[in-house]
Amino acid sequence: MIKFTYDFELERIEEHIKASNAKCVGIQLPEGLRNVTTELAGLIRERTGVEVIISGGSCYGACDIDTGVLKAVDVLFHFGHTPFFRSYLSPEDMGRVYYIELKSGVDVRPVVAKAVGELECETVCVVSTLQHVHRLDDAKSILREHGKEAVTGKSPRLRYEGQVLGCDFSAATPACDEALFIGSGSFHPAGLALYTGKRVVAADPFTNQHRVFDGATERKKRYAAIARAYDAKSFGIIVGMKTGQFNMREAKRLMNSAIDAGLRAYLIAMNEITGDRLLGYGVDAFVNTACPRLAEDLSAEVLVLSAREFEVVLGLRDMI
Ligand code: SF4
Incomplete structure (x- = not known):
């Protein structure tokens, strides 16, 4: 049996299943905890008798509720995050997501x-x-x-x-x-x-x-990316399809600004945004309207700017 490093709050899960009269529940855990998922599912099933569906997709943050699994279950237990206060789910769906924070017991x-x-x-x-x-x-x-x-x-x-x-x-x-x-x-x-x-x-x-x-070093890296993007003639504007990352209005605004500036720009909607997927599109650079930390994560493979950085390239603002 795996020794859990975090508090999975099994008693609270059990109580919530009883109180909500759930017959089928989903569990969604952050990427790094995949190795404990089946054991956790087994424990919940054993203690409550409900069916358990594991969300097998990626789970990067509070923005990333598995709405597909949510449709198939009475309650979705989402581990490792708290809700954004401004929720992007309907009140009815939000009421069926139950957050387990996964507090660590490690002494800091x-x-x-x-x-x-x-x-x-x-x-x-x-x-x-x-x-x-x-x-x-x-x-x-x-x-x-x-x-x-x-x-x-x-x-x-x-x-x-x-x-x-x-x-x-x-x-x-x-x-x-x-x-x-x-x-x-x-x-x-x-x-x-x-x-x-x-x-x-x-x-x-x-x-x-x-x-x-170092803050200055991190900012220098971003200004270096902006400098490279001045030579780009074509841009893919990434629209994140994770529920909490979806921002089509912002993506269209950026695409239209690029076209007004004489550049070629295309909306690319993606669920999993990875360097190898982006490489195939043959554009010079990308603009990210999904998770803001992607630009840095993907920087070894492709040139990705944030919306604010792209506005610097377009001459619409002076600084990031
Ligand atoms: S948008 Fe990115 S940083 Fe924000 S919660 Fe989602 S994965 Fe985390």
């Missing part, structure tokens, strides 16, 4: 105590992904013990103070000189450095390692 204090020596400024904004957000007070205490002023903001779209998403870093208040990010991977801290333009120390409680991301 050891890695914060290690990373604090890397912080250069006095006022530090402390943020995290949902998995560690309940531990931010521990992190702030350590910073204060080391003479730092620890501050945290709150996004109006997200549930918790200090919580960030790859598309929402507004919990990083402008009042800080530097940021401490608690969580894994480079997706969030690189985005945070780009958003704030400041230095970000990223502390990973799972590996007990920390890394530094």
Whole structure:
């Protein structure tokens, strides 16, 4: 039996299944937890007797509810995210999605105590992904013990103070000189450095390692991408078909602006947006209206700009 690193809240799931009288439920987990999905499905079936359908598609974030599976089940348990406050599902469908946050039980204090020596400024904004957000007070205490002023903001779209998403870093208040990010991977801290333009120390409680991301470096990379795009004559405007990423109006606006500027531009609707899929379209560059972190993720394979970056290329704005 796999030992779960996160709290899957099986009792709450059981209670909700009973209360809603569900006969068939779906489960949707983030990509990194695929290895525990079948075991989890088995446990739910064993404890409640309901049929369980595993969402086998990708699941990148709160934006990515599997609406296909939702049609086939009474309740969809969506793990690892909180809802956006402005929901993109109908109230009826939203009422059938039940969020399990997957809080991590890992202590953040050891890695914060290690990373604090890397912080250069006095006022530090402390943020995290949902998995560690309940531990931010521990992190702030350590910073204060080391003479730092620890501050945290709150996004109006997200549930918790200090919580960030790859598309929402507004919990990083402008009042800080530097940021401490608690969580894994480079997706969030690189985005945070780009958003704030400041230095970000990223502390990973799972590996007990920390890394530094520099805002100026992240922005230079984006200006280099903009510089390359000045030579492009044709653009694919990517429309994300994940429910929470879909923004056709914005995509059409950008396409029309490109055509007005004498460029060739095409709308490309995609569910899974990957470099090898994009390569086949034979355009010079792409503009992304889906998940804002894609541009950087795909940069090794294709040239992808954000909407704001594309507007710089078109001469509609000066800065990203
Ligand atoms: S749009 Fe991107 S960053 Fe935002 S929730 Fe979805 S996957 Fe995460």
